Amino acid sequence: MPDLITQQxxxxxxxxxxxxxxxxxxxxFLQTLLTLMQFVFVVNADxxxxxxxxxxxxxxxSKDGEVTIAxxxxxxxxxxxxxxxDKPDITITFRDGRTLLNFIIAPRQDILGSxxxxxxxxxxxLNYLYKFGFMAKQLQLMMPQLSQ
Numbered sequence: 001m002p003d004l005i006t007q008q009x010x011x012x013x014x015x016x017x018x019x020x021x022x023x024x025x026x027x028x029f030l031q032t033l034l035t036l037m038q039f040v041f042v043v044n045a046d047x048x049x050x051x052x053x054x055x056x057x058x059x060x061x062s063k064d065g066e067v068t069i070a071x072x073x074x075x076x077x078x079x080x081x082x083x084x085x086d087k088p089d090i091t092i093t094f095r096d097g098r099t100l101l102n103f104i105i106a107p108r109q110d111i112l113g114s115x116x117x118x119x120x121x122x123x124x125x126l127n128y129l130y131k132f133g134f135m136a137k138q139l140q141l142m143m144p145q146l147s148q
Contacts, residue, residue: 090124
């Protein structure tokens with residue numbers, strides 16, 4: 001029974017993520033991505049292994065202030081908050097919500113190109129951004145092809 005519930009929750013989260021791809025609502029997309037990341041971290045040992053002993057504080061925001069989400073990785077846990085946090089390891093500021101979506105779902109994330117086009121401004125250690133891109137790409141590869 002718990003496996004059936006886990007599968008249903010996971011399917012709903014995958015559907016929510018897939019729906020947010022087309023909705024272009026960046027904050028919803030990022031929130032869904034981070035919630036899915038939390039869920040998969042708990043139920044999937046292979047994914048959890050990628051985050052074992054990882055410590056990081058991420059601040060995501062848009063220049064217009066519409067998106068403000070933080071992700072904290074600590075004590076082999078992940079926490080997501082819709083607020084500004086103190087002392088992030090990296091702050092990623094996107095020009096707008098669409099730029100955030102394009103960057104995260106891009107087949108090859110080009111942080112340098114995004115910075116040169118002024119789509120993305122970062123403050124902090126870029127290695128954290130690459131780690132996040134890896135985690136997001138792992139989720140994309142795990143994403144089942146759900147029927148519409």
